[in-house]
Amino acid sequence: MYTYEYPRPSVTVDIVVFGYDGGRQLKLLLIQRGAPPFKGQWALPGGFVDLDEDLETAALRELEEETGVKDLFVEQLFTFGDPGRDPRGRVISVAYFALVNLQDHPAVAASDADEVGWYSLEELPELAFDHADIIEMATNRLRAKVRYQPIGFELLPEKFTLGQLQSLYETVLNVEEFNKRNFRTRILRTGILEEVGRQQNVAHRPAVLYSFNEETYQRLASQRDTGVLRRALDFEL
Amino acid sequence: MYTYEYPRPSVTVDIVVFGYDGGRQLKLLLIQRGAPPFKGQWALPGGFVDLDEDLETAALRELEEETGVKDLFVEQLFTFGDPGRDPRGRVISVAYFALVNLQDHPAVAASDADEVGWYSLEELPELAFDHADIIEMATNRLRAKVRYQPIGFELLPEKFTLGQLQSLYETVLNVEEFNKRNFRTRILRTGILEEVGRQQNVAHRPAVLYSFNEETYQRLASQRDTGVLRRALDFEL
DNA sequence: CATCTTAGTTTAAAATTTAAACTAAGGTAG
DNA sequence: CTACCTTAGTTTAAATTTTAAACTAAGATG
Numbered sequence: 001m002y003t004y005e006y007p008r009p010s011v012t013v014d015i016v017v018f019g020y021d022g023g024r025q026l027k028l029l030l031i032q033r034g035a036p037p038f039k040g041q042w043a044l045p046g047g048f049v050d051l052d053e054d055l056e057t058a059a060l061r062e063l064e065e066e067t068g069v070k071d072l073f074v075e076q077l078f079t080f081g082d083p084g085r086d087p088r089g090r091v092i093s094v095a096y097f098a099l100v101n102l103q104d105h106p107a108v109a110a111s112d113a114d115e116v117g118w119y120s121l122e123e124l125p126e127l128a129f130d131h132a133d134i135i136e137m138a139t140n141r142l143r144a145k146v147r148y149q150p151i152g153f154e155l156l157p158e159k160f161t162l163g164q165l166q167s168l169y170e171t172v173l174n175v176e177e178f179n180k181r182n183f184r185t186r187i188l189r190t191g192i193l194e195e196v197g198r199q200q201n202v203a204h205r206p207a208v209l210y211s212f213n214e215e216t217y218q219r220l221a222s223q224r225d226t227g228v229l230r231r232a233l234d235f236e237l
Numbered sequence: 238m239y240t241y242e243y244p245r246p247s248v249t250v251d252i253v254v255f256g257y258d259g260g261r262q263l264k265l266l267l268i269q270r271g272a273p274p275f276k277g278q279w280a281l282p283g284g285f286v287d288l289d290e291d292l293e294t295a296a297l298r299e300l301e302e303e304t305g306v307k308d309l310f311v312e313q314l315f316t317f318g319d320p321g322r323d324p325r326g327r328v329i330s331v332a333y334f335a336l337v338n339l340q341d342h343p344a345v346a347a348s349d350a351d352e353v354g355w356y357s358l359e360e361l362p363e364l365a366f367d368h369a370d371i372i373e374m375a376t377n378r379l380r381a382k383v384r385y386q387p388i389g390f391e392l393l394p395e396k397f398t399l400g401q402l403q404s405l406y407e408t409v410l411n412v413e414e415f416n417k418r419n420f421r422t423r424i425l426r427t428g429i430l431e432e433v434g435r436q437q438n439v440a441h442r443p444a445v446l447y448s449f450n451e452e453t454y455q456r457l458a459s460q461r462d463t464g465v466l467r468r469a470l471d472f473e474l
Numbered sequence: 475c476a477t478c479t480t481a482g483t484t485t486a487a488a489a490t491t492t493a494a495a496c497t498a499a500g501g502t503a504g
Numbered sequence: 505c506t507a508c509c510t511t512a513g514t515t516t517a518a519a520t521t522t523t524a525a526a527c528t529a530a531g532a533t534g
Contacts, residue, residue: 001240007288008245011318011329051244051327055318079316079331081248081292090288092248094316094329148385163480179524184482186522204480205530230471400511416493421513423491441511442499476534483528491520498513504506 009081009090013059014046014131016077016095016138017069018121020155021102022164024171025120026142028135029100029108030127031066032115037087038128042119044135046093059096067108067116072100073154077138085130097138099154146172148230150192153212159196161207162187186232192217246318246327250296251283251368253314253332253375254306255358257392258339259401261408262357263379265372266337266345267364268303269352274324275365279356281372283330296333304345304353309337310391314375322367334375336391383409385467387429390449396433398444399424423469429454 017029030042047062049055056074064070077097083090108116119125121139124132146152152168153160166183170176187193194213199206220228254266267279284299286292293311301307314334320327345353356362358376361369383389389405390397403420407413424430431450436443457465 001242002244003238003240004245005238006247006285007239008241009248009286009288011246011248048243049246049318049329051246052320054320055316055329076315078313079292081286081331083289083291092286092292092329092331094318161481180481181483181525182523199481199531201532202480203532204478205482205532207481230467234467398512417512418494418514419492436500436512438501439511440501441509442501442513444512478533479531481529481531484526486525487523489520489522492518494516494518496513496515498511500510500512502507502509504508 007090009092010086010088011049012046012091012093013049013055013062014044014080014093014095014134015059015063015074015098016044016135017063017067017072017098017100018138018142018155019100019102019105019118020168020171022167024167025122026171027102027118028121028124029067029069030117030119030125032117033128034114041128042117042125043128044095044131049094055094056096059094063098066114069100069105069108072098072105073151074098077134077141080130080134082130093134095134095138097141099142099151101155101157103157143173147233150190150212150217150229150233159209159211161199161209163207165210190216190220190228190232192220192229244327246329247323247325248286249283249328249330250286250292250299251281251317251330251332251371252296252300252311252335253281253372254300254304254309254335254337255375255379255392256337256339256342256355257405257408259404261404262359263408264339264355265358265361266304266306267354267356267362269354270365271351278365279354279362280365281332281368286331292331293333296331300335303351306337306342306345309335309342310388311335314371314378317367317371319367330371332371332375334378336379336388338392338394340394380410384470387427387449387454387466387470396446396448398436398446400444402447427453427457427465427469429457429466 019027019029021027029045031045033039033041033043045063045066046059049058056076060070060074074096077095079092079094081092085091146169152165152172155168156164162184165187166178166180170178192213193210195208196211197209199209256264256266258264266282268282270276270278270280282300282303286295293313297307297311311333314332316329316331318329322328383406389402389409392405393401399421402424403415403417407415429450430447432445433448434446436446
């Protein structure tokens with residue numbers, strides 16, 4: 001038992017993981033709760049923060065324990081602290097936002113006796129706690145961020161074509177179709193893509209494969225020259 | 238005394254308040270700590286969250302208690318939770334980011350026996366805890382945000398001239414001088430400014446006074462038409 | 475070898491951005 | 505009352521960027 005002079009809240013982490021499989025829908029990683037409260041309902045992966053553990057570490061640990069997913073892009077989203085958001089008492093949750101490509105992280109090893117699943121963002125089940133709010137904020141963040149930081153690459157496999165990249169942007173931004181020529185020109189102009197080969201065995205002209213050049217990106221970003229990126233990623237809607 | 242089955246961290250809020258007085262430097266609101274740890278050193282306003290109180294409410298309450306400043310623009314910045322960031326034990330701090338104009342919130346009523354002061358952002362004293370990191374992140378957020386959201390208005394008095402607005406942007410972004418004609422054209426094109434009179438008793442041609450039109454802004458922002466704003470606020474550096 | 479599908483280019487018209495030279499409106503000093 | 509100082513604000517033409525049409529390219533398949 002632990003005793004303190006003043007009352008203290010519990011602190012948890014929750015993690016919103018977006019996945020992309022090349023289709024027209026983004027996916028979201030959810031677990032089915034095996035214990036009360038909200039037993040049987042779907043929720044975000046997450047759990048209590050250990051006292052000697054960094055917040056981001058806690059989020060990644062809980063994610064791996066509950067879903068087997070690891071090695072992915074992650075950043076802090078927002079801290080949800082409404083009194084009353086958790087029926088067990090005052091629970092403050094630091095929410096994280098993560099991106100992963102489903103090719104490289106396909107199977108999800110269920111553990112901790114909870115079910116795990118990838119849900120289409122447009123067809124989510126009823127969610128526990130205030131997790132619907134957290135997901136809404138994460139979705140807004142993704143849509144905003146994709147327009148000024150090259151985070152889209154986190155959702156694609158190591159090597160990808162410009163067509164795949166364009167489909168991803170169209171999916172994230174929920175847009176019918178961008179102008180192909182201009183998408184190509186804008187993206188390539190930034191210099192953050194690197195040619196790394198060609199498609200094999202496709203029943204049409206094989207596309208050039210690209211990979212994301214982190215080095216060039218860091219140079220652009222640090223030079224305060226983010227205008228190049230912003231202008232390139234700022235598609236007409 | 239309060240007893241729990243598992244150990245719990247303490248949760249605090251800290252608030253980074255930027256002020257602007259028309260000069261070439263942004264100001265930051267700091268308090269001098271009256272109690273250990275870091276007694277006598279300067280720090281951000283902040284304190285412990287009450288158990289039945291919203292996080293933002295806690296930040297605003299602590300700010301008013303410690304500095305007398307209230308009624309200002311505020312948003313969540315980031316949650317700092319490194320084990321070891323506070324010598325008293327595990328303390329997780331939800332940091333907030335705030336903007337205020339110094340004309341309307343000039344005097345700062347010291348209370349709680351601490352000293353209070355506005356410091357130039359370029360000449361900060363040594364700071365307690367990890368508050369230097371928090372301030373650095375807040376400054377980056379301000380510089381990034383000013384380019385795609387019209388938050389600059391929060392730092393100016395109700396009525397202002399285009400010259401004042403331009404000076405503010407030059408100060409925030411640390412830029413010598415923007416092109417006057419283009420600044421004017423871009424800002425006015427958005428329609429978020431409203432003419433509300435003229436300067437009086439100035440030794441030169443009196444400028445038109447403007448105020449921020451929240452309604453137009455909301456309309457633009459909700460229409461997903463944020464490109465108008467981004468393009469207008471995206472100054473060449 | 476014709477045909478299908480997706481990849482990728484060239485380019486001219488339209489739109490926007492840039493910045494130079496200019497005019498305007500007050501106060502102040504003599 | 506007039507010349508002059510300071511800052512406000514405009515007009516506009518040249519330079520640049522964006523847009524989107526019509527086109528060519530490359531491989532697989534039957």
